[in-house]
Amino acid sequence: MKTEIDILAIGNAIVDVIARAEDDFLVAQGVAKGSMTLIDEAQAEKLYAAMGPATIVSGGSAANTVVGAASFGAACAFIGRVKNDPVGEVFAHDIVKSGVAYGTAMALDGAATARSFILVTPDGERTMNTYLGASQNLAERDIDAAVVRKAKVTYLEGYLWDPPEAKAAFRKAAQIAHSAGREVSLTLSDSFCVDRYRDEFRFMIQSGMIDLVFANEHELKALYQTADFDTALAVLRKEAKRAAVTRSEKGAIIVEGVMTIEIPAFPIETLVDATGAGDAYAAGFLHGYTQGMGYEKAGRLGALAASHVIQKIGARPAVPLKELAEQAGLA
Amino acid sequence: MKTEIDILAIGNAIVDVIARAEDDFLVAQGVAKGSMTLIDEAQAEKLYAAMGPATIVSGGSAANTVVGAASFGAACAFIGRVKNDPVGEVFAHDIVKSGVAYGTAMALDGAATARSFILVTPDGERTMNTYLGASQNLAERDIDAAVVRKAKVTYLEGYLWDPPEAKAAFRKAAQIAHSAGREVSLTLSDSFCVDRYRDEFRFMIQSGMIDLVFANEHELKALYQTADFDTALAVLRKEAKRAAVTRSEKGAIIVEGVMTIEIPAFPIETLVDATGAGDAYAAGFLHGYTQGMGYEKAGRLGALAASHVIQKIGARPAVPLKELAEQAGLA
Numbered sequence: 001m002k003t004e005i006d007i008l009a010i011g012n013a014i015v016d017v018i019a020r021a022e023d024d025f026l027v028a029q030g031v032a033k034g035s036m037t038l039i040d041e042a043q044a045e046k047l048y049a050a051m052g053p054a055t056i057v058s059g060g061s062a063a064n065t066v067v068g069a070a071s072f073g074a075a076c077a078f079i080g081r082v083k084n085d086p087v088g089e090v091f092a093h094d095i096v097k098s099g100v101a102y103g104t105a106m107a108l109d110g111a112a113t114a115r116s117f118i119l120v121t122p123d124g125e126r127t128m129n130t131y132l133g134a135s136q137n138l139a140e141r142d143i144d145a146a147v148v149r150k151a152k153v154t155y156l157e158g159y160l161w162d163p164p165e166a167k168a169a170f171r172k173a174a175q176i177a178h179s180a181g182r183e184v185s186l187t188l189s190d191s192f193c194v195d196r197y198r199d200e201f202r203f204m205i206q207s208g209m210i211d212l213v214f215a216n217e218h219e220l221k222a223l224y225q226t227a228d229f230d231t232a233l234a235v236l237r238k239e240a241k242r243a244a245v246t247r248s249e250k251g252a253i254i255v256e257g258v259m260t261i262e263i264p265a266f267p268i269e270t271l272v273d274a275t276g277a278g279d280a281y282a283a284g285f286l287h288g289y290t291q292g293m294g295y296e297k298a299g300r301l302g303a304l305a306a307s308h309v310i311q312k313i314g315a316r317p318a319v320p321l322k323e324l325a326e327q328a329g330l331a
Numbered sequence: 332m333k334t335e336i337d338i339l340a341i342g343n344a345i346v347d348v349i350a351r352a353e354d355d356f357l358v359a360q361g362v363a364k365g366s367m368t369l370i371d372e373a374q375a376e377k378l379y380a381a382m383g384p385a386t387i388v389s390g391g392s393a394a395n396t397v398v399g400a401a402s403f404g405a406a407c408a409f410i411g412r413v414k415n416d417p418v419g420e421v422f423a424h425d426i427v428k429s430g431v432a433y434g435t436a437m438a439l440d441g442a443a444t445a446r447s448f449i450l451v452t453p454d455g456e457r458t459m460n461t462y463l464g465a466s467q468n469l470a471e472r473d474i475d476a477a478v479v480r481k482a483k484v485t486y487l488e489g490y491l492w493d494p495p496e497a498k499a500a501f502r503k504a505a506q507i508a509h510s511a512g513r514e515v516s517l518t519l520s521d522s523f524c525v526d527r528y529r530d531e532f533r534f535m536i537q538s539g540m541i542d543l544v545f546a547n548e549h550e551l552k553a554l555y556q557t558a559d560f561d562t563a564l565a566v567l568r569k570e571a572k573r574a575a576v577t578r579s580e581k582g583a584i585i586v587e588g589v590m591t592i593e594i595p596a597f598p599i600e601t602l603v604d605a606t607g608a609g610d611a612y613a614a615g616f617l618h619g620y621t622q623g624m625g626y627e628k629a630g631r632l633g634a635l636a637a638s639h640v641i642q643k644i645g646a647r648p649a650v651p652l653k654e655l656a657e658q659a660g661l662a
Contacts, residue, residue, distance in 0.1 A: 093379065
């Protein structure tokens, strides 16, 4: 591994199983459109049996982000747990072959590797049903302090709050990072996830444990329990050191103290599958941020990456993002 | 199952593992660009370890064809063998959920489910490396005579000539079909496959065992060992009852005795992944053919399906082909 890492991500190690579905199917399955719902293995089997032919690709929110950042050319690492089963091998193969350093020990027994069953409706929206499996066993022992110390930014996903042991791993990593003078970033992940852990997320942001917050509009409103975006943004500005808030086709807003930078979304031809839009935005932003490119360029790289991944199936880039950045004059 | 089946396909039951690759990588791996090379399990593991992050989707040439035809609305069935392993479950799930009747017993032991490691170069060409595994165990016992008798057309892939036992299954199915007054169709599959079994393929076509031949330009030239397309086509016209020959962007030619029908290719925006172009062509053609739509319309449906699948990753349709046919005025 390189002497310095730009971004270390810690998150659930998940393989996505993606199928097209009509809105009626979501209703019949009782899942809230656009959200991430946790399911157990029996529910996963039932859902898979009901859903259509699927495309299987590696996923996991924070994992997608470092794969995207590595595709831009950043030096990246990932910590997250799979089992040594065929699905776990797929996850490990893909992340390593994407140029991300990955050395978390595979579980030899217990729950299977995590899978997220993603239903993509004709409008391109994705609805996720996640069986966390082996990723739940991420614990303090999996945090390699040497790797955390080498990373400019340790990026954590809010979803990590779901598995109880992972929370301790999350806290340990943040502590090591700050002791080494490094930064910690958090994505709020999902508005339902924010509903589950609002007080803890808010405390972490207020207390200075998080240097850079990523959120989308819905997550931000959920965090501050308001339907008004400007109200939520005003609180965020006061409580967070700095944050990037994405608003789909309305672009993104970066705030730090009294400073506000608005970056428009990149135009797209067709929204095929929204899976990974936020992950890709964070990938581009963090790449620019850790390269010291400034917020505007970082934000534009985020928007570029997001526009790419939503025009195809799956959350990870289909072409080197470095090339897209060059074509867009953002290299 | 419906009383009558439009198309029954018999082929290798394969799951595709698709990754982008540079031309240099093909050279380093020693594989011939654009071809299908058979590999053993050890070679498969080595290749997977070397190749990039992958998309996993169900494949198999004849299986892709019936999935495509079912997507147009045809009543379809498939016979092909997987093992009861996770990959086999993926294959079975996807084909059944695509609306194709599939009841071949899964192998409980022995070789793993077949996988094809597909390398897609920047020009969109695909190079396949196939581990046949459990699909090689297709044998006469797997041919359900009642299903064959119900099918207007039994469609067989030339690749079936590779596993020794499958050849007997192939012959048995053809015999049952003809005894029931049904038709038999063969795709030549691949020019290297034609090189391996030229005499047998040619004999089957000459002897009237095949009612409808599918081939691409390269396979046809390989069959008649000539570099001249017109020469090959002239022999085919004499030896085969009827045939559809695809020529990529040059469109396709349908011949039956002295009759020739040329159908142009559908225009595309970007060639993303050529995997399954021929399979999709056969899907559209066989759908039109078994619905009695006439050769011209059948050929246009084939061209339409091919243009769709090559503009995305993987060989199977991403949207209902019936809808595309309606939009193109071909329903």
